[in-house]
Amino acid sequence: MFESLSARLQGITERLRGKARITEADLDVALREIRLALLEADVNFRVVKDFVAHVRERAVGTDLLSGLNPGQQIVKIVHDELVAVLGGERHELRLDARPSVVMMVGLQGSGKTTTAAKLAVRLRKTGKKPLLVAADVYRPAAVDQLVQLGDQIGVEVHTRSVGTPALEVARSGLDVAKQRGLDVMILDTAGRLHVDDAMMDELVRISGSVMPSETLLVVDAMTGQESVKVAEAFHAKLPISGLVLTKMDGDARGGAALSIRAATGLPVSFLGTGERTDGLEPFHPDRLAQRILGMGDILTFVERVQENVDQAEAEATAKRMMENRFTLEDFRDQLNQIKKMGPIGQLVGMIPGAGQMAGAAQEAVDSGQMKRIEAIIDSMTPDERRRPEIIKASRRRRIALGSGTSTAEVNRLLKQFVEMQKMMKMLSGGKLPRLGGGLGALLGR
Amino acid sequence: MTMARPRREPTGMGLRARPSGFGTRLRSILGGGAPATDATWDEVEEALIGADVGAEATLELVDAARDRFRDDGGRTGDDVRRALATEIRDRLVRVGSGGFVLGDPPSVILFVGVNGTGKTTTIAKLAHRLVSEGRSVALAAADTFRAAAVEQLRIWGEQVGVPVIAQRPGADPGAVAFDAVAAAESRNLDAVLVDTAGRLQNKQQLMDELAKIRRVIERRMPGQPRHVLLVLDATTGQNGILQAEAFSREVGVTGIVLTKLDGSAKGGVALAASDRLGVPIVFAGVGEEIDALAPFDPDAFVEWLFAG
Structure with a gap:
């Protein structure tokens, strides 16, 4: 299980030795392996279907490049296609308004609170003055968690007394950011299920009130086939502007990013790695592509x-x-x-x-x-x-x-x-x- | 105290069927009375993969279901569904899914898993369940790493009405576990539920630390921890198998708690993980409420899987 795609395609290389072109029949075998590799990486099966069809189109009749064996060449085509889907223009946060609001949303346990603190660290490095706002009023000690993280990194955290509705916490946070002349308010919200209408409506009301310039959907890199449904549901209700893929220091392949990108067109903004507050990296499409394919990640x-x-x-x-x-x-x-x-x-x-x-x-x-x-x-x-x-x-x-x-x-x-x-x-x-x-x-x- | 979320009505094992899930897809593939073909089985495969069962486990499962279908003289889509449902149910029952027996007091229960799967919440729910059955319970805050994890457990302890054994944040989790076992003994408790920090299974040092926590408990009281429960998020994809393998290797998982089944994910990776390791699924997390932890019921699970 979880062999690299290159290893899976070894057999193809044997079959194609001495040929100058990749034929349909050769491709069928290769595409089966590619399909399995993508599914093992948790790429949504519908996305896999489209993707594989697209690779077939590109690969049929391709002349074999010298220096690459046929297996490698197919891997290269798949890799390039992955980068093409994942990449596109880089998503830089637009934080022109003063204060700008960055709203963090996502399922429970995806890593919103940790990511909020990491983002504050990152923005401060670029000279911005951030404010963290603790609007997860549901999970016990979620507010304490953000306050402690704020202490660690030396960033102010806005909280309200227990029982204050999340909308009120967010609104008053914005007032504080304005009064203090801070640049960015990072709004932590409670994790919620995309199928929980009442909780989703709460986010819609908060979003309508504080008008975030960036709404980041925080997605666990280990997410399986449901990633598309989750992202579509959040995107349908909120102006999601980018994804943060968390827990990238694990050994999940992170196919969810490809699935979400392919299904919604949302860009990946950051990758979260580790529990330290400096573990937030800008996204590199090629590195993720290699990881999805299990091709090895020399940089990691x-x-x-x-x-x-x-x-x-x-x-x-x-x-x-x-x-x-x-x-x-x-x-x-x-x-x-x-x-x-x-x-x-x-x-x-x-x-x-x-x-x-x-x-x-x-x-x-x-x-x-x-x-x-x-x-x-x-x-x-x-x-x-x-x-x-x-x-x-x-x-x-x-x-x-x-x-x-x-x-x-x-x-x-x-x-x-x-x-x-x-x-x-x-x-x-x-x-x-x-x-x-x-x-x-x-x-x- | 924290605020209550808007409450939703539970059904069945506490699970509600959702349209456009695995079952809905199967119905559209299988129709009912029409004869099943190879293409039908291919689509069944796809539906299972879509439910996070994973490519490898799906092929195995479908092969077994096809054998069963043939042996039973199956013909139609309904027969396919029956063969598949029986096969899944049998696999769950085979590893003993559903049966959680606390055992003679005291029982030390160690909760393990990657970050964000719901360990702390599950502990609160299980404590609530045990207390309502008249058991004496304590919680142990051996997640001394994550910010406010100890507070989170303390708040739950207050809500459920059980003592929480804790040291200061940053303390040695092994020492907390040691205190927990000592308390179980001196206070004659039925159960101590030990919370641990979430850790990604590829971080060997953190896994070593977990193995040490286990050893501390074992040395203090042979035969404990009686249960080592892996908390697995139903939204997790194929990495769930690696999680199950790694945690089993390091601390000997005795059961799986499948959380967040109130979302749209079907938790198919738990099927694959439980089957591969021979470890039962013992509880299902089915909602935000304190009573939303159901003993896992293979029949109800399969019914729910095929319903929505």
Whole structure:
């Protein structure tokens, strides 16, 4: 499950070897895989149907580009089409009025309150003076939550006493923003179901009263097939101007964005990542397209690495690698750092072209192979870790015994370590080995 | 206190059928008396996918339903519907969906899930249900991370009339869980419901933290937590399967609570997740009100699924 589209299309590449053109019959097989990949990414099935039909039109009779295999070429067509649907003009918030109102709406639990605080941080960075208004009068402690977030980020939060209707909170918030000469009022509203008429009417009344210049629909990236219905219902009642796709630091593919964009034409304005108040990013269509296709997201990978790796330590290790002083101790530290970054299969999956290795890597962890490697290194003396060449037969037996492994396994690790050192030598000499070769060899594949 | 939302009338298991859902779509595909063809089954597949059952689980489900249809000598659209409904119901029953037995006191119930699925609200609703059955209950605020999560649980505790075990925000959630088990013992409680911070299942450090909370409870009182309930939002798509797999791996999920079934989503991913993991669906969140948590009933669920 959740294989990358590139991996799914491997077979196509085999079938089409030596052909110059993609035929209808070849396409049928490919399009089936594309359909499945999109459905697994939670793209709405009606949107998938239209989308696949469109890709077929574009792909039939396309000449194969040199340098791309047919599978890759189909992936490229799909990717380009996705970007075309997702992209278009960038949605910049229009906040000319003073004060402007940005209204946050959405289902329960989509992340409106957190996003409101993140947006305040972001707008303040651009020199705006924001006011947060806590108009979720239903969920217990929702107001407290916004007040606490406001404290954290140093942004004023307008609240009213318990029992004040949401409309009144919003109106008085606007008065406060005017009096204080603030630039933007960010209005947090209660989560509600799109099928709850009474609650939807409340939003319509609030919107009619404070006349927001931006109404952002906050959508959970994990949303399934209902995303279109939800967005259409909110859009029918309110002047929605853009989407915020939240929880993008999860491993959902985020097909909801494509579905909503295709069905309503609404642009994606921001992506929410993480629970820290600085986790709101402008939207990049190509990055999301790659993610929907499971093609790997090298940028996310790099970010994840940066988040988890101690920069100074990493530089020191890199230096040792270059000078060929990389030891088994460094290697063990690296394994530990990788573990901190999350499930390794997912991590490797972010590397373009390494999709197939993701499963193997995860299996290595699950089957305890990683643990065995660690145990072997842990059973060595510090001197052995620094100078593995001193490990002869009797030391090998002791290490195998101490780590609960076999001498064959100890031998294999030592051999692979020597290979790794050789590869690093090549790297520092400017010769780049095949991507992923190191890890693949390490995992015994 | 917070304001009450405008109330809507519940029906059935508390679920109301909505037009233009899965059932409506099936009716238009299947007609009734007309013979079923391959094309009919293709459209059934599409309807299931549209209900978030997922491509892989749908193919499996439809294959099984087709076998059943053939074995029963089925011909018409009505027969297709019957075969499919029976297959779905059987799969739910097979994993024990519906049966939530609290067990001998005390029961420590650990609530887990990703952010925003409704863990805290579900805890309040379950506490209300248990209290109305005459049980003694306490809540434990082991979500010490999210802003105001502790206050949210405190407010619910007041409304339901049960004590809330809490430390200051930012405290070690394991320590709160430890206090909770100690309280269960010293106060002779029937149940302690432990709230945890929402966490995305791909954040290994947070998952490790959750596993630690579980271990703390286990060490303090062997055999606990008796229940580990995964709170799954019915609006969730295929990521729900990854959620179920990851939380099961880390803390051993014993049951699924399917929330937000009062929206238009059918929660099909819960079918797939429950089937794949062999974990029952035990409760359904069917509304905003404190009493809007129904014991999951496979028959009522299937009836609702095919109705609207």
